[in-house]
Amino acid sequence: xxxxxxVEKSYWLHALSPIHIGAGRGLGYIDLPVxxxxxxxxxxxxxxxxxxxxxxxxxxxxxxxxxEGDARIAFGATGDDCSNSGSLVFTDAxxxxxxxxSFYGTFAWITSPFCLERCARDVKERSAPPVILPDExxxxxxxxxxxxxxxxxxxxxxxxxxxxxxxxxxxxxxxKIAQTLFGDDEGWKKTFKARFAVVHDDIFTFxxxxxxxxxxxxxxxxxxGAAADGALWYEETLPVETLLVGRVWCDKIYGAPEDExxxxxxxxxxxxxxxxxxxxxxxxxxxxxxxxxxxxxxEKAGELxx
Amino acid sequence: xxxxxxxxxxxxxxxxxxFGSGGGGARVRSLDWLTQTVAAGSVRTALWKLxxxxxxxLRSIAVRGPFPEIGGKFYFPRPLDFVQTQEGKPYxxxxxxxxxxxxxxxxxxxLLLPSPDTEENFKPQKRGxxxxxxxxxxxxxxxxxxxxxxxxxxxxxxxGDDWLDDIPKDERTHVSIAPETGAAGDGKIFSSxxxxxxxxxxxxxxxxxxxxLEIDERAARLLGDFTAxxxxxxxxxxxRQTDDDAAWRCPPCLDxxxxxxxxxxxxxxPALFANGWYPGWIGGDKTPPREGILPGTDxxxxxxxxVVGRWQPLSGWCHxxxxxxxxxxxxxxxxxxxxxxxxxxGNFVPDRVWLRSVCDEPQDRLDGFGLALWGGWRxxx
Numbered sequence: 266x267x268x269x270x271x272v273e274k275s276y277w278l279h280a281l282s283p284i285h286i287g288a289g290r291g292l293g294y295i296d297l298p299v300x301x302x303x304x305x306x307x308x309x310x311x312x313x314x315x316x317x318x319x320x321x322x323x324x325x326x327x328x329x330x331x332x333e334g335d336a337r338i339a340f341g342a343t344g345d346d347c348s349n350s351g352s353l354v355f356t357d358a359x360x361x362x363x364x365x366x367s368f369y370g371t372f373a374w375i376t377s378p379f380c381l382e383r384c385a386r387d388v389k390e391r392s393a394p395p396v397i398l399p400d401e402x403x404x405x406x407x408x409x410x411x412x413x414x415x416x417x418x419x420x421x422x423x424x425x426x427x428x429x430x431x432x433x434x435x436x437x438x439x440x441k442i443a444q445t446l447f448g449d450d451e452g453w454k455k456t457f458k459a460r461f462a463v464v465h466d467d468i469f470t471f472x473x474x475x476x477x478x479x480x481x482x483x484x485x486x487x488x489x490g491a492a493a494d495g496a497l498w499y500e501e502t503l504p505v506e507t508l509l510v511g512r513v514w515c516d517k518i519y520g521a522p523e524d525e526x527x528x529x530x531x532x533x534x535x536x537x538x539x540x541x542x543x544x545x546x547x548x549x550x551x552x553x554x555x556x557x558x559x560x561x562x563x564e565k566a567g568e569l570x571x
Numbered sequence: 572x573x574x575x576x577x578x579x580x581x582x583x584x585x586x587x588x589x590f591g592s593g594g595g596g597a598r599v600r601s602l603d604w605l606t607q608t609v610a611a612g613s614v615r616t617a618l619w620k621l622x623x624x625x626x627x628x629l630r631s632i633a634v635r636g637p638f639p640e641i642g643g644k645f646y647f648p649r650p651l652d653f654v655q656t657q658e659g660k661p662y663x664x665x666x667x668x669x670x671x672x673x674x675x676x677x678x679x680x681x682l683l684l685p686s687p688d689t690e691e692n693f694k695p696q697k698r699g700x701x702x703x704x705x706x707x708x709x710x711x712x713x714x715x716x717x718x719x720x721x722x723x724x725x726x727x728x729x730x731g732d733d734w735l736d737d738i739p740k741d742e743r744t745h746v747s748i749a750p751e752t753g754a755a756g757d758g759k760i761f762s763s764x765x766x767x768x769x770x771x772x773x774x775x776x777x778x779x780x781x782x783x784l785e786i787d788e789r790a791a792r793l794l795g796d797f798t799a800x801x802x803x804x805x806x807x808x809x810x811r812q813t814d815d816d817a818a819w820r821c822p823p824c825l826d827x828x829x830x831x832x833x834x835x836x837x838x839x840x841p842a843l844f845a846n847g848w849y850p851g852w853i854g855g856d857k858t859p860p861r862e863g864i865l866p867g868t869d870x871x872x873x874x875x876x877x878v879v880g881r882w883q884p885l886s887g888w889c890h891x892x893x894x895x896x897x898x899x900x901x902x903x904x905x906x907x908x909x910x911x912x913x914x915x916x917g918n919f920v921p922d923r924v925w926l927r928s929v930c931d932e933p934q935d936r937l938d939g940f941g942l943a944l945w946g947g948w949r950x951x952x
Contacts (some may be wrong), residue, residue, distance in 0.1 A: 303741035304769040
């Protein structure tokens, strides 16, 4: 018989370099776009990408037929006689804050009501502040925002100008996210809160479409030292400082003798315990995809009631 | 106990097609909505993981649903006896007697042809989706009149957020990274299609689409609130108990059907019958007079006509020890299909049969197939 509970944690990703999780070849002017959600068109990171990278971080053999011990229990194995799906299940990482150009404050960490609502759901945070709904051309900020010239003044994000207003729930959300991501680092917490703003979902969609990083690339011809013919392409990335959040859940543990089987809690602690420094997505050799990955405890995912 | 299942990411309800990893790639496809065995299987498997209950007990757990729900508003698959012109004019399909010079290739002799209540010739719009409970109640009670009175505009109908379109499908491409090259492995590519449970609201914001479920009391007491994988690729969903049972109660306006002599059965979930689209309880040999007792009642009815959609595949994977492997593929009567009956004997009371299963096999009933909504119908003019 298994344990009496399911155990899970939230995971938070903080981009330290641009992230490129490709969607294949694009049909528009961007040759290599990033993956996006179907309905919102917001970028995300698939759980399957996160799982593979965390397995690699723990030096779990890339050849999954050769995985042994707890690594095999956590991440599974393939093979005709030994296939095992692994117990750790990573959900997609949903976008929480997108950094966008701001006329004041250099850049802003922008979020929207639906981002916050999903964040509260994904991390099962029952004490999350209520989600706030700004008007279409309005942004809510925390106290002492750096995104306007004076309190309540205009905010300029990319080519948009928005009316700004202090909002207590925005302040509470900024505090909560800053505490989760930056802990005791008062400097970074202050920086985050001063740049945090909540905009309407439609404005957020526009910024997710127009505010990602798109860089042109060329291939240099070795013979001429100039750009090769036809070798120009555009790559899209999630900018540095993007914040995303997801969940890792531990399934029933299979595939090991009873006395050697770790508990779900032990397995999560072993592989999803302390902060990790990971490389996610493509273009690794050009420095893309470096993230901080933090794990936070959340309430029990299911408990036997009798 | 009523539950709200909240998907955290796109979910996959497999469509019975096999999946392989050949050099040309492979596809994991999804049906348009979660099948009953996907929902019931997730609940039963979660309970087994926590308690190790026996397969026979797990199979006996009744699970009803799932139905889409957005912010407390419940939706059911749209009825197939509703048709709309390309311009949006609504019509109702009603059983019609053919005139002397007319003929139709009906599957059984003596069944009436469901025809639009108009002389106009038109090609109906192709639109699936889901109707809110409010909209459904009007359709079941008053037919087309109930819709045009409330939603009519310039001869068309505009249902606003009472009509939820099909759940959008999210398509992904997956690759396997080869350790020796750091690049995608040769031929290690496949795609998957999942249902994205996000809805764009009339206020131009977004909301999560949940799925309303009912789980039998003992299992619900054991499980409480929980998280479990649902469907293919172990995508997760939260299951939360709720006191909101509005969807499960028969709307009071349908009291007008009590004791009526013409009743319409609309499938809110796909059904499995012993004889394909034809319910076994009407009489196995399919010959007239095609009478039977409505399940769970003493009402004797006669089948007059039916509007049945194209069959849908049902597949699955059995995890039970000794029986592990793929389940045989079955054909479901799609949700939204409509059966027209005349009451021969007994007193029809709609709230006794509201969202109760009409399937022939007890296990199919426990799995939540064939949950039915009930309405009336009028004579074709």
